[in-house]
Amino acid sequence: MLAVNDLHKSFGDVHALRGCSLSVERGAILGFLGPNGAGKTTAMRIIFRLLRPDSGMVTWDGDEIEPDDLLRFGYMPEQRGLYPKMRARDQLGYFGRLHGMSKSEAAASAVSWLERFGLGDRQNDPVEALSHGNQQRVQLAAALVHDPELLVLDEPFSGLDPIAAGTMSDILREQAAAGKAVVFSSHQLDLVEDLCEQVAIINFGEVVVDGRVDELKDASPIRHLELEIDGDPHALIADLEGVQGTLTQNGRLTVIIDAATDIRGFISKAQDAGKLRHFAYTSPSLSDLFREAVR
Amino acid sequence: MTGLAALWQVAMREVRERFRSRAYLITSGLTVLIVLALIVLPQILGSDTEEMTVGSVGAGNDEIIATALDLGNANDEPGDPPSLAVDVTEYDSRDEAIAALEAGEVDVVIVDAAELILETASGFSGSSVADGLQRAAGAVQIQAVVEEQGQQAADIIELLTSDPLEVTTLAEGDPAESEGRTIIAYFGLLLLYMAVLLYGTWILTGVTEEKSNRVVEVLLSSVRPWQILGGKILGIGTLAILQLLLTIAVAVGALRATAAFDLPPVEAGIIANLLVWFVIGFLLFAVLFGAAGSLASRTEDANTIAMPMSLTAVAGFFVSISALNDPDGTVAVVSSFIPLTAPFVVPVRAALEALPAWQYAFAVVISLASLVLLTGVAGRIYAGGVLRFGSRVGWREAWRSADE
DSSP states (O other), X not given: OEEEEEEEEEETTEEEEEEEEEEEOTTOEEEEEOOTTSSHHHHHHHHTTSSOOSEEEEEETTEEOOGGGGGGEEEEOSXXXXXXXXXXXXXXXXXXXXXXXXXXXXHHHHHHHHHHTTOGGGTTSBGXXXXXXXHHHHHHHHHHTTOOSEEEESSTTTXXXXXXXXXXXXXXXHHHHTTOEEEEEOSOHHHHHHHOSEEEEEETTEEEEEEEHHHHHHHOSEEEEEEEESSOHHHHHTTOTTEEEEEEETTEXXXXXXXXXXXXXXXXXXXXXXXXXXXXXXXXXXXXXXXXXXX | OOHHHHHHHHHHHHHHHHHHTSHHHHHHHHHHHHHHHHHHXXXXXXXXXXXXXXXXXXXXXXXXXXXXXXXXXXXXXTTSXXXXXXXXXXXXXXXXXXXXXXXXSOSEEEETTTEEEOSOXXXXXXXXXXXXXXXXXXXXXXXXXXXXXXXXXXXXXXXHTSOOOOOOOSSSSOHHHHHHHHHHHHHHHHHHHHHHHHHHHHHHHHHHXXXXXXXXXXXXXXXXXXXXXXXXXXXXXXXXXXXXXXXXXXXXXXXXXXXXXXXXXXXXXXXXXXXXXXXXXXXXXXXXXXXXXXXXXXXHHHHHHTXXXXXXXXXXXXXXXXXXXXXXXXXXXXXXTSTTTHHHHHHHHHHTTOSXXXXXXHHHHHHHHHHHHHHHHHHHHHHHHTTOOSSOOOHXXXXXXXXX
């Protein structure tokens, strides 16, 4: 298990982290969310000992992370980094060897990942000759080539088309299913909601929300009530208790309402008011939780 | 994986990729071609006969010119082409002859067996010709005196070209060997200078490129800064030494094949001394270039940051050239104790045997101590600078960042 405990980090006057804690078990995927500049990359760099925290600690399976542990971790930094003139296969083999693989292991793994990504026939091309999307694939392969126990990916979905994003999601699921702990940051919250059972939301250097997505949703103090009806829905909700706000979009009214409000009688009232085209009562989406958390 | 294994992987990548990039093969090929050209071309193009063109004005010059020719060819073996050939052009007036000299038609003008005119006093062309004519003029005068006493002209020539005095120097060993030492020292100096500027720049730009294309962040997620910097220096240093050995092998081979001149006899100790100082000198500059490279995010910035180091190498080179001429001078002595100039100066002075043992020992201690110190400082600056992307990082900022 990766555990990040109460990290604090300042750069001069800038407090990049002020209490960052999160954890992820083997076999789980954690979505690490937060606005730009909230401290995600700083926290990831601290995990890989690229930065030293002012206080706090990062542990792997209960022990503080030592340089040798890093050989069992895979990292994909936000700013992609490959040698442009080096062949894709050699490059992956090199990263494999730097993580302690033997020459033959590294070479075999490099080729198998390139084939997996459909780059089997491009393995002898220099990376600069590959398209942007294919370079991204090689970058991901560089984080995976040594079969790490922990994967930390900074914005792995940025710049990917929907098909490539789908492949990326599949690989992350597969890695988790194989018993790896996976942490990734992203701004694509619908994707995260699809992929992760757990999220940690960081704002101004502090993790403000942390837990299982379904539990976070249940625990939310609000619900969304969506109505599409012939006639005036506003009249209908006039005597509803705990309404916090409304939003009309494409003829559909969304009511933000206290989770405590009992709406059992409301459905039949709505049906009586006119033809009911759409009715939904849901927990807020991850995007809503996110907006709430970083407001 | 142990620390050295990762460093080795980094070094091997440098060697493999630079072999593949062709830049290394091209530089090595060019160096070999230049060395070959310097040795072989004079053999093919140059003839053994020195041609001299003399402008003659007035009377009495013929005898001097003929004597100069006899003097120049006195030691020729029968059957060989003559060492000296003279082409004489007569001019009616001194002015006409000077015009021809200015036009480059003649090397020297002799007037009335009494005056020699050269284009410049210190120029290379013409001065050896003038020396020959001076000697000949002297010979003609002596001849005039001794002829009265019945001596033959041929005897005078023989007298003047008789065996030269044997030269001995106060330094131990024979003069041929110390000439050899000078040549070896000069070549060693030149090769170190080239290696520092060429391969030092490779280290500099290599570090900057890894930073600018961000691959360094991936590397540092599993490897420590000293392993990357150390591996890079080891890899590029290996390439530098390979090229050095190749150049030496080609030069020796070409000299043997063409018999351009006899290889000077040298002790293995001098070569070993050169190699040791080559390694010390290269490493001193390499760690500094590596640190400088970590401060820049663009190659252009890197060259600016490394300018003081490049200039120091240039200064070291020129100080050593002057040390070749004046190995006991103040400049030579002082620069033996300055870490970045010592690798240039000390081997030259040692080869010329102008370096007291205590100075040698002191220079070694200073250089090794500063190598250890600079490696520590440069490693820390590298570690602090290489992850600070964006604009150029200051030396002090990088030093402080190493704690972050």
